[in-house]
Amino acid sequence: xxxxxxxxxxxxxxxxxxxxxxxxxxxxxxxxxxxxxxxxxxxxxxxxxxxxxxxxxxxxxxxxxxxxxxxxxxxxxxxxxxxxxxxxxxxxxxxxxxxxxxxxxxxxxxxxxxxxxxxxxxxxxxxxxxxxxxxxxxxxxxxxxxxxxxxxxxxxxxxxxxxxxxxxxxxxxxxxxxxxxxxxxxxxxxxxxxxxxxxxxxxxxxxxxxxxxxxxxxxxxxxxxxxxxxxxxxxxxxxxxxxxxxxxxxxxxxxxxxxxxxxxxxxxxxxxxxxxxxxxxxxxxxxxxxxxxxxxxxxxxxxxxxxxxxxxxxxxxxxxxxxxxxxxxxxxxxxxxxxxxxxxxxxxxxxxxxxxxxxxxxxxxxxxxxxxxxxxxxxxxxxxxxxxxxxxxxxxxxxxxxxxxxxxxxxxxxxxxxxxxxxxxxxxxxxxxxxxxxxxxxxxxxxxxxxxxxxxxxxxxxxxxxxxxxx
Numbered sequence: 001x002x003x004x005x006x007x008x009x010x011x012x013x014x015x016x017x018x019x020x021x022x023x024x025x026x027x028x029x030x031x032x033x034x035x036x037x038x039x040x041x042x043x044x045x046x047x048x049x050x051x052x053x054x055x056x057x058x059x060x061x062x063x064x065x066x067x068x069x070x071x072x073x074x075x076x077x078x079x080x081x082x083x084x085x086x087x088x089x090x091x092x093x094x095x096x097x098x099x100x101x102x103x104x105x106x107x108x109x110x111x112x113x114x115x116x117x118x119x120x121x122x123x124x125x126x127x128x129x130x131x132x133x134x135x136x137x138x139x140x141x142x143x144x145x146x147x148x149x150x151x152x153x154x155x156x157x158x159x160x161x162x163x164x165x166x167x168x169x170x171x172x173x174x175x176x177x178x179x180x181x182x183x184x185x186x187x188x189x190x191x192x193x194x195x196x197x198x199x200x201x202x203x204x205x206x207x208x209x210x211x212x213x214x215x216x217x218x219x220x221x222x223x224x225x226x227x228x229x230x231x232x233x234x235x236x237x238x239x240x241x242x243x244x245x246x247x248x249x250x251x252x253x254x255x256x257x258x259x260x261x262x263x264x265x266x267x268x269x270x271x272x273x274x275x276x277x278x279x280x281x282x283x284x285x286x287x288x289x290x291x292x293x294x295x296x297x298x299x300x301x302x303x304x305x306x307x308x309x310x311x312x313x314x315x316x317x318x319x320x321x322x323x324x325x326x327x328x329x330x331x332x333x334x335x336x337x338x339x340x341x342x343x344x345x346x347x348x349x350x351x352x353x354x355x356x357x358x359x360x361x362x363x364x365x366x367x368x369x370x371x372x373x374x375x376x377x378x379x380x381x382x383x384x385x386x387x388x389x390x391x392x393x394x395x396x397x398x399x400x401x402x403x404x405x406x407x408x409x410x411x412x413x414x415x416x417x418x419x420x421x422x423x424x425x426x427x428x429x430x431x432x433x434x435x436x437x438x439x440x441x442x443x444x445x446x447x448x449x450x451x452x453x454x455x456x457x458x459x460x461x462x463x464x465x466x467x468x469x470x471x
Contacts, residue, residue: 052142053151053174055111058224059197063108070102070217071095079212094209101213107177109197114175118196122168129161130274130325134169135374135417137329142173142268145332150225150263152253154365155270156242156373157231158463159277161325166229166270167196169327174227179249197226201249203234218249219256225263228253229270232366236279238287240462242370247362254346254358259339267365269330271372271415273379273463275323275433280459323433326374326417333365375409375416375464377430383461383468385440385449392446399427405468414467 061069070076076098084094126132145151153176155166167176178198184190185200193200199221205211221228232245257265277283339346344357384401385393393401403423409416419426431447434440439453449457 052172053145053227054147055175056225056227058221058226059109059175059177063106063194066106067099067102070106070213070220071098073216073220076213076216079209083209097209098213101210102217105199105201105214105217107197107199108191108194109175109177110195111175113192113195114197115171118192119168119171122164122171126161126165126168126325129322130165131321131323131419132165132169133324133326133417135326135328136372136415138331141331142329145266146264148225148263149266149334150222150253150257151227151266151268151332152222153227153229153268153270154250154369155229155231156237156272156369157233157235158237158272158274159279160236161274161278162231162272165325166272166327170229176229177221177226178229179231215252215255218252222253222256222265223261223263232362236283237463238283240459241465242366242373245362245366247358250362250365251355251358254335254354254361257335258347259336259345265335267333267335269333269365269368269372271328271330271369271374272326273374273376274325275376275378275430275460276437278322280456284455284459323378323429324376324417324419326376328372328374328415330368330372333361333368335361338364370466371413372415373463373467375414375467377419377426378433379460379464380405381427381430381434382457383464385434385447386454386457386461389449389454389457390451392443392448394446395427395431398431398447399424402427409464409467412467414464 058066080094080098081091083097084091087094151174153166153170155162163178163180167178170176175197178196179201180193180198181201181203184193190200199217201214202210205214218228230249232247232250233243234246235243237243253265257263335346338361342357346354346357349357380402381398383405384398387401406416406423419429431440431442434457435442435447438450439457440447440449
C-alpha cells in the first residue's frame with residue numbers, strides 16, 4: 001500500500017492535462033454555457049419588445065442541431081450521393097466533406113453577444129472613428145413590411161467598417177446575419193463573428209458540393225425568416241466606384257421563396273459612404289499591378305505612423321475623427337409584388353429564365369443602392385478640385401462650384417447629407433479633411449490638389465460620380 005510508482009515526467013504532465021480538460025469539459029463549460037444561455041434569454045425577452053423585425057426561432061436553435069439539419073437535408077443528401085458517384089468515391093467520404101462544410105458555414109447566434117457585446121463594440125468603434133449619421137430613411141416603407149416577412153438588406157461595399165456601422169445603425173430594427181469571407185476565419189475572431197449570427201463563405205469557390213451546402217443553408221435561413229445583409233459586389237471597391245455585382249447569394253435566397261408561401265421576401269436597399277475609408281490606399285494599390293507592395297514591417301510601420309499622426313492631431317486639438325460616415329435606408333422591394341408586376345413565378349422558371357430574372361432584380365436593387373449612396377463633404381470637394389487639378393482655387397470659388405454641383409445632384413434625386421444644414425460648414429469640413437491628410441495644399445488662401453495624390457482624390461470623387469452621369 002505504501003509502494004511508490006515512478007512515471008516519466010511527460011506522462012505525468014499528459015495525465016494532468018487530461019484531468020484538467022475533463023474538469024473543464026464536465027464542470028466548467030456546462031456552467032458557462034448555462035450562464036451565457038440564461039443571459040441570452042433575458043436579452044431576447046427585453047429586445048423582443050422593441051425590435052421591428054423579431055429574432056426567428058431558427059436563430060435560437062443550437063448550432064449542433066442546425067448543422068445536423070443541414071447535413072441531412074434531402075437536397076444536400078442528393079447532392080452528396082451525386083458527388084460521390086461522379087468521382088467514384090465512397091459515400092462516407094463525401095458525407096465527411098459535407099460535415100466539414102456545414103461546420104464551416106453554420107453560425108452560432110447568441111442574442112447576448114450580439115446586442116450586448118457586439119452592439120457595444122460597434123457603437124464605440126463607430127463613434128470613436130466617425131461622425132456617424134443616418135441621412136435618409138423611408139420609415140413608411142420600412143414600417144409597412146409584414147411582420148413575418150424575410151428581410152434582406154442589400155448594400156454597397158466601401159469598407160470593412162460597413163459590417164460594423166450597418167449593424168450598429170440597424171440594431172433598433174433587426175439583428176443582421178452577414179456572409180463573411182475567409183479573411184475572418186482567425187481563432188477568437190471567428191467565434192465572435194459566429195456568435196453575432198454571421199456565416200462564412202468561400203469567395204469564388206468552384207467546388208459544386210460546397211456551393212450546394214451553402215445554397216441550402218441560405219435557402220433554409222431565408223425560408224425561416226432570418227434577417228440578412230448582403231454585398232452583391234462581393235469585395236471592397238477598388239477605385240471608389242461600385243463594382244460589377246454578382247447575384248449568386250440572391251439566387252440562393254430566391255430558391256427559398258414561393259409566391260404563395262407564408263412569407264414574403266423583402267429587399268431593403270442601403271447606401272453607405274465615408275469621408276475617409278481605412279482601406280483607401282490599399283485598395284488603390286490592388287488596382288495598379290506595378291505599384292510596390294509594402295512588406296509586413298513596412299505595413300506595420302505605416303499603421304503605427306497613422307496612429308501616431310492621429311494622436312498628434314488630438315494633442316493639438318486638430319483631430320476631427322475621420323470625417324462623416326452616413327447611411328441611407330431606401331424603399332423596400334417586395335419580391336411578391338415585384339414578381340406579380342412582371343407576371344413571373346421564380347420557382348417555375350427554367351434555369352436560363354431564372355438566371356435572367358434574378359439578374360434583372362439584382363440590377364434593379366443595385367441601381368437603388370447606387371442612388372442611395374450619400375453625398376458627403378469630402379467627395380463633393382474632391383470632385384470640384386479634380387475638374388482642374390493643377391489650378392489653385394480660392395475658398396469662394398470652391399463654394400460656388402460646390403453649389404453648382406449640388407444643384408445638379410439635387411435635380412437627379414441624389415441624397416445629400418449637409419452637416420449642421422450649412423453648406424459653408426460642409427465645404428470647410430471637406431477641405432479641412434483633405435488638407436489634414438496632405439491631399440490638398442493651401443497657399444495664401446488658395447487650394448490646389450497634390451499631383452501625386454490625384455488617384456486618391458479620384459477614389460473619393462468616384463463614390464458619387466455615377467450620380468452625375470445621365471441615366
